[in-house]
Amino acid sequence: xxxxxxxxxxxxxxxxxxxxxxxxxxxxxxxxxxxxxxxxxxxxxxxxxxxxxxxxxxxxxxxxxxxxxxxxxxxxxxxxxxxxxxxxxxxxxxxxxxxxxxxxxxxxxxxxxxxxxxxxxxxxxxxxxxxxxxxxxxxxxxxxxxxxxxxxxxxxxxxxxxxxxxxxxxxxxxxxxxxxxxxxxxxxxxxxxxxxxxxxxxxxxxxxxxxxxxxxxxxxxxxxxxxxxxxxxxxxxxxxxxxxxxxxxxxxxxxxxxxxxxxxxxxxxxxxxxxxxxxxxxxxxxxxxxxxxxxxxxxxxxxxxxxxxxxxxxxxxxxx
Amino acid sequence: xxxxxxxxxxxxxxxxxxxxxxxxxxxxxxxxxxxxxxxxxxxxxxxxxxxxxxxxxxxxxxxxxxxxxxxxxxxxxxxxxxxxxxxxxxxxxxxxxxxxxxxxxxxxxxxxxxxxxxxxxxxxxxxxxxxxxxxxxxxxxxxxxxxxxxxxxxxxxxxxxxxxxxxxxxxxxxxxxxxxxxxxxxxxxxxxxxxxxxxxxxxxxxxxxxxxxxxxxxxxxxxxxxxxxxxxxxxxxxxxxxxxxxxxxxxxxxxxxx
Numbered sequence: 316x317x318x319x320x321x322x323x324x325x326x327x328x329x330x331x332x333x334x335x336x337x338x339x340x341x342x343x344x345x346x347x348x349x350x351x352x353x354x355x356x357x358x359x360x361x362x363x364x365x366x367x368x369x370x371x372x373x374x375x376x377x378x379x380x381x382x383x384x385x386x387x388x389x390x391x392x393x394x395x396x397x398x399x400x401x402x403x404x405x406x407x408x409x410x411x412x413x414x415x416x417x418x419x420x421x422x423x424x425x426x427x428x429x430x431x432x433x434x435x436x437x438x439x440x441x442x443x444x445x446x447x448x449x450x451x452x453x454x455x456x457x458x459x460x461x462x463x464x465x466x467x468x469x470x471x472x473x474x475x476x477x478x479x480x481x482x483x484x485x486x487x488x489x490x491x492x493x494x495x496x497x498x499x500x501x502x503x504x505x506x507x508x509x510x511x512x513x514x515x516x517x518x519x520x521x522x523x524x525x526x527x528x529x530x531x532x533x534x535x536x537x538x539x540x541x542x543x544x545x546x547x548x549x550x551x552x553x554x555x556x557x558x559x560x561x562x563x564x565x566x567x568x569x570x571x572x573x574x575x576x577x578x579x580x581x582x583x584x585x586x587x588x589x590x591x592x593x594x595x596x597x598x599x600x601x602x603x604x605x606x607x608x609x610x611x612x613x614x615x616x617x618x619x620x621x622x623x624x625x626x627x628x629x630x631x632x633x634x635x
Numbered sequence: 636x637x638x639x640x641x642x643x644x645x646x647x648x649x650x651x652x653x654x655x656x657x658x659x660x661x662x663x664x665x666x667x668x669x670x671x672x673x674x675x676x677x678x679x680x681x682x683x684x685x686x687x688x689x690x691x692x693x694x695x696x697x698x699x700x701x702x703x704x705x706x707x708x709x710x711x712x713x714x715x716x717x718x719x720x721x722x723x724x725x726x727x728x729x730x731x732x733x734x735x736x737x738x739x740x741x742x743x744x745x746x747x748x749x750x751x752x753x754x755x756x757x758x759x760x761x762x763x764x765x766x767x768x769x770x771x772x773x774x775x776x777x778x779x780x781x782x783x784x785x786x787x788x789x790x791x792x793x794x795x796x797x798x799x800x801x802x803x804x805x806x807x808x809x810x811x812x813x814x815x816x817x818x819x820x821x822x823x824x825x826x827x828x829x830x831x832x833x834x835x836x837x838x839x840x841x842x843x844x845x846x847x848x849x850x851x852x853x854x855x856x857x858x859x860x861x862x863x864x865x866x867x868x869x870x871x872x873x874x875x876x877x878x879x880x881x882x883x884x885x886x887x888x889x890x891x892x893x
Contacts, residue, residue, distance in 0.1 A: 525725035531718030531746040
């Protein structure tokens with residue numbers, strides 16, 4: 316295995332350990348008190364696992380989508396999946412859907428994300444296949460529609476619960492616990508598995524449909540598989556902790572810059588980078604001015620945007 | 636392939652094609668490609684050259700008619716098996732992701748579990764890009780990019796190459812070098828080639844050419860008969876004169892534009 320990739324994994328593990336033991340209260344792993352053990356296993360660990368899962372899902376989804384849409388500026392949210400999920404959660408709350416208790420918001424968000432993915436897929440479907448331009452345009456259109464309806468609901472609603480839920484949708488890991496982790500990890504692992512297994516096909520799709528066909532891939536089937544993997548992971552991520560921006564867009568570019576564009580490396584590397592980056596953003600967000608916590612989505616954007624602009628200056632990396 | 640089979644490598648019979656609700660692009664076309672043939676495909680813009688090559692490669696399904704690759708219908712092949720026998724080179728190359736030259740050339744090995752004889756380094760050398768193995772394709776000129784994909788096509792090692800204007804964007808040196816390379820492959824390895832091209836002077840040196848108009852074959856055979864001034868006028872609607880040089884090579888002169 317490439318030495319750079321090993322260093323990459325090492326750095327991610329370091330960040331994860333840092334996020335576990337450092338924070339408003341620093342924990343010494345070799346001499347924990349009962350309270351510290353409680354904090355570690357019931358608060359920090361689920362939070363770090365959720366951050367890893369979400370970041371991995373978003374990073375890998377970004378890499379997949381940039382390949383499938385052949386567009387280096389694509390990210391999973393451009394297809395309207397997050398705004399659709401937020402809208403579904405809001406509608407669920409307004410109509411009094413509390414049937415699953417604290418799981419109601421993530422569950423409705425997940426259902427919304429899956430429905431939007433299907434809707435985008437339906438709009439992107441023509442002549443027996445998914446077409447990148449149609450997917451992108453359908454996603455952008457639906458994104459505007461859902462955001463507008465959500466704003467409308469917010470402006471006419473006085474429901475305090477709804478406002479809280481919408482804040483949560485903007486990317487908040489402070490409520491993370493173990494309850495959603497098993498299901499969400501199953502989706503993320505499945506999505507990652509599909510993407511990794513078909514990473515050669517993704518490389519070929521980037522060269523264009525004709526070359527992908529000539530190299531022996533069933534273009535439409537591969538695109539559908541990739542789209543499904545992306546939809547599974549993004550939906551799982553939204554249900555875990557809402558909408559966290561910039562990871563899906565940025566991580567594939569960083570991974571490409573450090574390790575190259577071959578998707579056999581890029582997909583896992585974007586996932587690892589995404590997981591580590593969100594852990595770091597969350598660590599910063601909860602440590603910088605305790606007891607107040609900054610939403611992780613804001614931190615990722617504040618760190619991510621300048622770095623992205625720096626990459627934009629390097630024409631050979633972004634090539635747009 | 637089975638040694639008992641002596642028929643054409645690719646046989647198209649009564650093949651027609653149109654997009655749903657659209658005009659007929661290919662009209663009851665029949666022709667076959669024999670083992671080791673090198674055919675130049677000519678026709679005006681929009682005459683159906685690219686569509687014919689896409690149909691022959693299995694990218695598009697004909698509306699009616701049949702296509703056979705060796706002794707089996709093309710549509711019955713598994714994708715990977717087809718890719719080892721038939722390679723299609725599209726007209727438009729558009730990659731905006733920074734793959735390196737080596738990475739793209741290496742993709743030619745994707746259909747194989749056990750790589751064929753040619754190595755990635757050999758393929759890159761053949762197109763003069765050995766020095767640029769680690770360069771991002773996004774930093775290469777149009778002609779260099781085309782050579783990267785030509786190397787990928789060579790390493791894929793298919794016995795039948797369907798090339799849609801591979802000479803576009805290449806300067807005259809690489810046009811000639813690429814044609815020589817293909818000729819060598821055809822002679823040494825018995826590869827069959829169909830190449831769409833626009834340069835009639837280059838086409839005059841082919842052994843066999845096919846002239847297309849409105850999705851039908853206007854003429855097929857040696858350039859002496861197919862690429863006459865009269866036939867070219869019918870296909871391209873332009874006045875051309877075919878002359879012979881002192882060495883006996885055919886060349887064209889066309890009507891003045893000034």
